[in-house]
Amino acid sequence: MQIEQIYTGCLAQGAYYITSNGEAAIIDPLRETQPYLNRLERDGVKLKYIFETHFHADFVSGHVDLSRQTGAPIVYGPNAICEFDCISAKDGQEFTIGNIKIKVLHTPGHTMESSTYLLIDENGKDHAIFSGDTLFIGDVGRPDLAQKAAHMTQEQLAATLFHSLRNKIMTLADDVIVYPAHGAGSACGKNMSKETVSTIGEQKNTNYALRSDMTEAEFILEVTEGLLPPPAYFGMNVAMNKKGYDSFQNVLNLGMQALSPSEFEVAADETGALLLDTRKNGEFTKGFIPQSINIGIDGDFAPWVGALIADVQQPILIVCELGQEEETVTRLSRVGFDNLIGHLAGGFDAWAKAGKEIDTVNRITAEQFVKEVKIGESKIIDIRKESEYCAEHVEESYSKPLAAINEWIKDINPKEHFYLHCAGGYRSMIAASILEARGFRNFTEIEGGFNAIAKTTIPKTDFVCQSKVLK
Incomplete structure (x- = not known):
């Protein structure tokens, strides 16, 4: 048995790659699937299942593309209704991968379909949980993202989460490993640790939401206190994860269209596209195309794009450092910004050399x-x-x-x-x-x-x- 956490810092997101005796499972994959396909081929294993802990709001999962490319079924927990083929598993249902099993623990509260996956090793021992947004290291999932869909208040969802944690998670042995979907920096919680792996015992001792003497009322108050409004793009990402989306390769092809300065200028005028400049702030301040928005690729790029641009249907034209075109398109696609017109060939230097108008920041x-x-x-x-x-x-x-x-x-x-x-x-x-x-x-x-x-x-x-x- 092998478990690998594939952590993406700019999204503070953890996907998981599990293999056992020639078979594999992937939990909460990112949008771009080629790295997973390469890993499967390298290891000589067959992808048997794609597990989704819930309908993600902060990123677009790669589940649909990955299933299409491998034939592996997509598994959600109870209450999941998809507009593509998927297995909506029952609470307690088990799935076999090689010599191990993955057991579904329905843990609603963050969302109503939220589920934790318990890995049972080849000896029949509870080994680890993949807790999605139910349990983080130092925190728990925010209970306000599913209010509209579930017709519940955040307080009702918090109460549901309280019982999920105590009846399904805290009853597990202290040495069971905890693998969450997110770490510090994610907007899916409010006080997450920078650590991305822990144990049930450690969380019982250190996580404020798992205090043994905590009442339901105290839990609701503490979990809901200080919640900032969720980023506007969250609802659109949930919809894409439920309904499906265009293939990543098609999005990549659009974004990789190189436009000369003149073509770029015409495209901007004709489409009303947002000009997104992903260069470092030190370079941007010296000169940029008027009306450009600077969100540097080297920082928390995708979350800020989602929070500030918000509308995933917004047409976008890209200005970036040479060689960063594909990385920029990839990161945009992770949060659902697929309506890409292309990028400026030669970057900002080509624009300046063409004698086009530039702007600066004081x-x-x-x-x-x-x-x-x-x-x-x-x-x-x-x-x-x-x-x-x-x-x-x-x-x-x-x-x-x-x-x-x-x-x-x-x-x-x-x-x-x-x-x-x-x-x-x-x-x-x-x-x-x-x-x-x-x-x-x-x-x-x-x-x-x-x-x-x-x-x-x-x-x-x-x-x-x-x-x-x-x-």
């Missing part, structure tokens, strides 16, 4: 910021998360998280200058590009963000540990 260093700013008079906007802001911030600055930019941008006075920063420059350049695309020029963005600012003498609030802030 960026200054933290040292320059200290010389210019007047605390109490200058307006400073901090776009980090509220927890980051509460932990420590520049005195008299305003907390305006990037995720809520579409709300707070309406309140900006275009005649009042302000300074803009995040933690390191990645998010503030996203915000700067959005602001400029909407006609705002009355701001200065700070290079290096709060990480650089904190090293200066500028007045700051006292530091408070973020973990304490979250609690």
Whole structure:
């Protein structure tokens, strides 16, 4: 028996590849299937089942393509209704892979079809669970994503999750390994650990939601407290995972169409496509195509694309570093952004050499910021998360998280200058590009963000540990 966690950091997502005696199972695969096909061929095994822990909201799974390519059936837990062929398993149903078994534990609460898969080894011993979004390391799945579909309040879903955890998960032996679907950075929970593997015993001792003395009412309160609204693209990804989608190869072919600067310009005018520039923020600030939105490929790219662009049907034209075209298309497809027109051949340099119009962002260093700013008079906007802001911030600055930019941008006075920063420059350049695309020029963005600012003498609030802030 072999178990491999295939963790994708930009999505904070874990897929699982399991083999035993010539057969394999894959749990929660990513959209691009070729790596799995290569692995199966390399190991000389046959894919017997594709297991889905639930209808994912934060990414588009590769289940449909993988099933089409291998003939392996797709397995969901109870209550799953798909618009493609799938097995909606019964609670307690077992599936054999080689010398091992996968047992379905129906664990509703995150969503009503959410299920945990218990791996029983060749000796008949409970070995590991693949807990999906039911149980994370240090946290549990948020109970507010299935309200509309399930006709339940988040409190009712939380109560359902409370009983799933205590009746199906906490009854397992302490040495059973826990393999979750996500780690820190995912929007499917609020306080996940950076660790991606644990045990039932460790989670009983450290996970706030598994306290033995916790009442149902306490669980509901703690699990629902402080939940931010889910990103707008979540519902669209759920629909794609339920109904099916275009093949990844077709999406890749669209995105890999290379357009000359003139063709790119015409396409932008004719389609109304969003111009997505995935270069590093330091390069973007020096020059970019007017109206471009900068979301760097090297950061939390896919989640920010999903959160800020939101509509997966939005036509997109890509500007990226040379050689990163396929990676950019792949990451967009993972969150369902399939309506790709193509990419700029030769990247931004080709645009500039063609003599096309360019734009820039007014960026200054933290040292320059200290010389210019007047605390109490200058307006400073901090776009980090509220927890980051509460932990420590520049005195008299305003907390305006990037995720809520579409709300707070309406309140900006275009005649009042302000300074803009995040933690390191990645998010503030996203915000700067959005602001400029909407006609705002009355701001200065700070290079290096709060990480650089904190090293200066500028007045700051006292530091408070973020973990304490979250609690």
